[in-house]
Amino acid sequence: MASSMSKPKIFVARQIFPEGLERLRAIAEVDYNDQSVPLSPVDLSLRLAHVDGALVTGSEKIDAQTLSQAHRLKIVSNIAVGFNNFDIQLLTEKNILATNTPEVLTDTTADMGFLLLMAAARRLSEGEHWLRAGHWQNWSLGGMMGMDIHHSTIGVMGMGRIGQAIAKRALAFGMTVIYYNRRQLPKEIEKECQATYVTKEELLKTADHVMLVMPYVPENHHFIGEKELALMKSTATLVNIARGGIVDENALIHALKNQIIFSAGLDVYEGEPNIHPGLLEVPNIVLAPHIGSATQKTRLAMMHLAIDNLIAGLNHQQPPNLINTDLWK
Ligand code: DGY
Numbered sequence: 001m002a003s004s005m006s007k008p009k010i011f012v013a014r015q016i017f018p019e020g021l022e023r024l025r026a027i028a029e030v031d032y033n034d035q036s037v038p039l040s041p042v043d044l045s046l047r048l049a050h051v052d053g054a055l056v057t058g059s060e061k062i063d064a065q066t067l068s069q070a071h072r073l074k075i076v077s078n079i080a081v082g083f084n085n086f087d088i089q090l091l092t093e094k095n096i097l098a099t100n101t102p103e104v105l106t107d108t109t110a111d112m113g114f115l116l117l118m119a120a121a122r123r124l125s126e127g128e129h130w131l132r133a134g135h136w137q138n139w140s141l142g143g144m145m146g147m148d149i150h151h152s153t154i155g156v157m158g159m160g161r162i163g164q165a166i167a168k169r170a171l172a173f174g175m176t177v178i179y180y181n182r183r184q185l186p187k188e189i190e191k192e193c194q195a196t197y198v199t200k201e202e203l204l205k206t207a208d209h210v211m212l213v214m215p216y217v218p219e220n221h222h223f224i225g226e227k228e229l230a231l232m233k234s235t236a237t238l239v240n241i242a243r244g245g246i247v248d249e250n251a252l253i254h255a256l257k258n259q260i261i262f263s264a265g266l267d268v269y270e271g272e273p274n275i276h277p278g279l280l281e282v283p284n285i286v287l288a289p290h291i292g293s294a295t296q297k298t299r300l301a302m303m304h305l306a307i308d309n310l311i312a313g314l315n316h317q318q319p320p321n322l323i324n325t326d327l328w329k
Contacts, residue, residue, distance in 0.1 A: 008052040008314045013039065013060050016079075020303045027311060028053070041065050048073055053310050055079065063087040067094060075313030079306040081105055081293075083323055084216040084243060092324040099309035099319045102161065104301040105293035110165035112292040113211050113241045116265025117154075121209065121237040122146040123263070125286040147208070147235050147262055150174050155207025157223070158214025158242065159185055159195065166211055167193035178203055181214075204231040209239070216243030224248065229255040237263045241292045244270035253278035256285055267292045 010028045012021070015036045024030050031047060033039060038059040039047065048054055049069035056062065058080035067073070067090065075097040078086065083100045091098045119125055123146045130136065130144075151174045156163045159181040167177045177195040179185075184197045204210065210232060214220055224238065225248035232238065238261055240247050249270055255261050263284040269275055272290060279285060293302060309319040318328050 009050060010053040010055065010310065010314070011047045011051040013044065013047070013054060013056040014079075016055070016303055017300060019300075020307055023304075023307055024055070024310075028314070045069055053077065053314050055306055055310055056085075058082055058085050061085050062091065062098075064090060067091070067096070070094075070096070075099065075310060075319070077306045077310040077313070077319070079302050081109075082215060082243060084245075086323070088324055092326055095327060097313045097319060097327055098323040099306070099313065099321045100323055101302045101305045101309075102321055104305050105298050106161045106165050108295050108298040109162050109241060109292040110169060112267060112288070113162070113166050113213065113239055114169050116239045116241065116267060116286055116288065117209055117211065117237055118149055120239065120263040120265035120284070120286045121149055123284070126283045129283075147237065149209070152176075152208035153178060153206060155179065155198075155203040155210045156195070157181075157200070157203065157210065157212045159193075160213065160215075162241070163211075163213040164189065164193050164195075166213065167195050178206060200228075201231060204228055205233075207236065208233060209237045212238070212240040212242045212246055214242055214246065216245050221245050222248040222251075224252070226251040226254070229260055232261050234259055235262050237261070237265065239265040241267045244268045244272055249276045249279060253282060256282045 008028045010024060011031045012024065013033055015034050031051060041061065044060060045066045045068055048066060052072055053075045054073065055077050058078065062076050062085060073096050076091065077099045079101060081100050081102045083098065086098050088098055123144050127144045153176040154170045156166055156177065156179040159179040163179065170177050171194055177193060178198045179195045180198060180200045180203045223246045229251055252264060256264060265286040267288045268290055279287060293299065309321050312319040322328060
């Protein structure tokens with residue numbers, strides 16, 4: 001940590017909004033990567049080598065390689081709620097605080113989940129492409145038929161803040177809510193969300209639509225693969241607003257091509273921003289470029305919260321959204 005005489009040094013890994021940069025420059029010496037392109041791991045490790053704090057996004061991997069020279073680093077603040085880009089165990093061993101940005105993006109991301117669900121089940125994207133290509137000649141009774149959202153059963157996989165916000169939206173559509181989570185939720189939350197806890201298998205078999213909102217931890221890698229897709233209804237839509245690695249994309253492409261499930265909506269991809277070419281070929285999928293939290297208000301709030309976390313850590317105060325709380329005890 002910098003001495004009280006000198007300003008701390010921080011690294012900002014990606015382009016941020018001007019008001020954020022202004023806040024940071026008022027309290028610290030800022031090394032700023034003003035590009036929207038992530039640095040290579042080698043460049044990132046060099047930039048982390050000489051700073052007390054860093055502001056990063058979900059695209060910067062903070063691991064053994066990038067931390068190899070970060071001997072004075074005290075805090076890494078993620079502008080994201082998901083922190084699968086952080087090696088938390090290593091950060092804790094190295095005594096480096098890690099923070100994220102929960103809550104401020106809950107409703108915006110839940111809206112996105114619903115948007116993808118409705119667009120995919122009602123074939124909005126497919127219909128628009130068809131219309132733009134000049135194929136629409138007549139209204140027809142059986143044209144572009146999709147699946148209903150209202151009064152159907154939604155299965156939420158991962159019932160954290162965003163999962164609960166999706167459940168509440170679902171209730172307004174008259175839906176039945178079932179959920180699967182690592183742990184069953186307290187009764188009062190289940191009551192608030194009118195949600196019933198079921199096993200993973202029961203959810204996949206029973207839900208008319210499946211929404212993935214769980215964190216991407218190693219045990220959730222390819223949590224939805226061939227076996228799981230085969231359990232789902234052929235009329236079901238699968239939505240992933242969590243992380244790409246949760247779904248086996250080869251299995252999903254096969255399931256969509258062979259009508260094993262009806263449709264899918266994805267906001268996240270295993271190799272993003274590179275997209276599996278097979279996903280681009282299937283018509284019954286809606287593809288969004290990881291924009292779950294991308295509204296002006298929410299992205300600004302995420303940036304400010306990440307800066308609040310960073311500044312608190314640099315000032316030896318407990319950051320509001322500390323992940324490795326063990327370090328504070
Ligand atoms: C999040 O906050 O985790 C979003 O996915 C952006 O990375």
